[in-house]
Amino acid sequence: MESFAAIIPLSPEQGPSVVQKRGGEADASAMTVRQDRPFFLATSANIPLMRCGDAIVLGSIFATGKSDPAHLPPDFAQAVDEPRLRRISRYYWGNFLAIMPDADRHGFHILRSPFSRLPCFYARQHDRLIVASDMEAMAMAGWTRRGVAWTDIARRLALRDIPADRTCLEGVEELRGGSCLYVSPGAVRLSRVWSPWAQAGRRHWIDNRERAAGLIRNAISTATRGSTLGSQWAIVLLSGGLDSSVLAASLSTHGCPYDSLNLSSQGGVGDERVFARMVASRLGIPQIEARWEVDMVDLTRSDAHGQPNPIARSFMQGTTKLLQEAVCRTGADLTLDGGGGDNVFFALRSVAPVADALRRGGSLTEAAATALSIAKLAEVGVGTVLRRAAARIFRRSPAFRWPVETSFLSSDIVGDSALVPNHPWLEPPRDAEAGTAAHIAMIVAAQGWAESCDLLSPVRHVTPLASQPVVEACLKIPSWWWYRDGQNRIIARDAFRDRLPAEILDRRVKGTPDSYVAQIYEANRPLIRAMLLDGALRRAGLIDVPRLERALDAEGIVQGTDYLRIMQLVDVEAWIAGQS
Incomplete structure (x- = not known):
């Protein structure tokens, strides 16, 4: 695991404490202390570190549209202010954290790239700020636990897929991707420097469906190649669904040798081996098959015990175990999954894209075709879809209404204001399209997956589909273009029509691990x-x-x-x- 901790004094007189080392010399997680006045920084040996003037960049960073490591210009971190931070987030992507002095050198800007898998948590401890990748590193830097934040536990149960700044540990906050923390003596200030709304809407829409498919394919290729650089052998989790198949097809063009791993359970919806075999055969890659078993899971243990949020799903313990066995068997140094694909490829059953087609589409025929696709997906009448879409146009706000899950929660907390969906990306401009707002709501959930994955891979793990290049490309596509002939995610399907079997590209259903979860519950x-x-x-x-x-x-x-x-x-x- 890539790990770091930094101690930043919040008063001019206070010097940082020394971070205690951990691990041995041969341990990849051993922390090396680097004194960078006026703060201390400790990093694990496996985390890339780059200096550019007085700035420090942790993790991997790429120029927009590129998949080779960026060569930062000398002025990368000069005169850093909020407009400069927005430009950095626009012109660079990756899994990085940049620590940069501000223009007058009174403080520091800490910028986390959008959808970064390099975590960043922070907490005040007396007159210093501790910034770290995990709670163990936070504790090494002097943080002391203050208990569970019950309001945030309730929020997480009600709004599981909406990532938040506050964590479920008292006093610990998370710097979300696309955000920046300004730290100076006496001040800690948060700002948002990247938003999907800056890339979305009709001003940014591409004007040709064929070009749209090419744009998506190139973005996935960029994200996949950048994510796999330096790897000698990889394992891709291949379910046989569209998203993991698209990832495997993209990976096969980049020269990184890899195996596919298919996991299944007893029961129809949990066994997709036949589809995964089709993909592996078409791409000419070896496939490893393994089965989830109930005894792989210990419900009393959370794999997220070292994290400030209960992100772990117990059934994933089975996935982690089988993935570890596959890594040992193959010697892989990288694992990948297609997580977030449903979200960024807009697999939503909603009338919002039909409303967009009625407002912005070229013809009523196009809107009717979209309505027919949505009706087939939702198993309702096309007239119902059209009526609701027409009503949707005249609703006061285009904002997506996020569902709140209150089942099994006490009535005493159901009306709590903390349970109201709240995320800056869920607040659209007044003239925004309803379909775009719904798409971005799904991207909010993808952000949570990308930045807080609960899969404990024994080696470096990446999720290329839920990345900045792919998200920005998908937002350039009108919402109704994602639907055709009763199918969703059409642009992604078209982008890989020459690389994947028709049986995969034309699938209308997908498997789930629900039958495995049911077995765990029953046992x-x-x-x-x-x-x-x-x-x-x-x-x-x-x-x-x-x-x-x-x-x-x-x-x-x-x-x-x-x-x-x-x-x-x-x-x-x-x-x-x-x-x-």
Whole structure:
């Protein structure tokens, strides 16, 4: 794991404390202390570090549209102010954190690149600010734990997919991708320097569908090549769905040798080996097949215990175990997944794209075709879709209405203002298109996945589809162009039509791990009951106990979706227990 910690004094008189080293000389996670007045910085040996004048860049950085490491110009960090920070976020991408003195050298700007997989958390500790990649590094720098933030636990349960600045540990905040922290004596100020809205809307739309497919293919190629540089052998998690197949097809053009790994469970929706085999055969790559087993999962343990948020899903312990075995078998030094593809390729069943087509499309025929596709996907009548789309046009705000998940939460907290969806990207300009607002709402969820992935790979792990180049390319496409003939993600399908089997490109359904989750739930009913009914969430008053008891007492085959929600509660309960 790439790790770092920095101590920045918040008063002129206060000098930073020394960060304690960890690990041995041969340990890739061993921390090396670098004194950069007036702050201390400690980094692990496996994290790239570049100096440009008085600026320090941690991680990988690329120029926009390029996939070779950037050669930063001498003026990269000169006269740094907010307009300069916006230009950096516009002209560079990657997984990087830049620490730069401000123009008058009274303080520092700490910039995290959009969708960066290099985490960045910060907390005040007396008269200093501690900035670090994880809680272990934070503790090494002198941070002391203050307990769980219960309001933020409730928010996470209600708004799981919306990333937030505040974490679920008291006093710890996260610097989200595309944001900048200004630190000076007596001041810590947050600003947003990158927004998808700067790249979105009809002023940026591409004017040709064929060009749109080429744009998407090139962006995926750029992100994939940049993400895999330096790798000798890779493993791509290949489910057989569109997103992972697109990633595998892009990876096959870059010369990095790799194997595919397909994971399956018992049951139809959890077994997609036949589709993964089609892709592997077409691309001429070896495929490793493995099966999730219930005994791979320990519900009492959270793999996110060292993180300030309960991001881990317990069923992913099975994925982590099987991925570790595949890495040992192949000697791979990199793993990849197609996470976030549904979001950036706009796989949403909504009338918003139809509303956009009615307002901005070239003809009613185009709007009707989009409405027919949405109707097929949502299994409703096309007349219903058109009526709702027409009404959507006249709604006061184009903003996407994010659903709040309150099932099994106590009625005492359901009306809490903290549970209102709140993210700067969810606030569209007044004249924005409803479909674009819905697309960006999905990108908000992709940001959470890209920046807080819960897969514990034994080697470096990347998610190229949920990256700045791909997101910016996708936002240049009118929302209704993503739908055709009852299918979504059409531009991504067209971009790889010459590289993937038609059976993959024309799939209308996709597999899920839900059957595996159901098996875990069924095998652990007594444990789940004990964890939740005698646990911290109940003691904190966050759970609707009578409703939960009724669900836990239900006998017979697992049905419906309540078990998925209950497993979310279990995952949070395990994380809370790990914090003690």
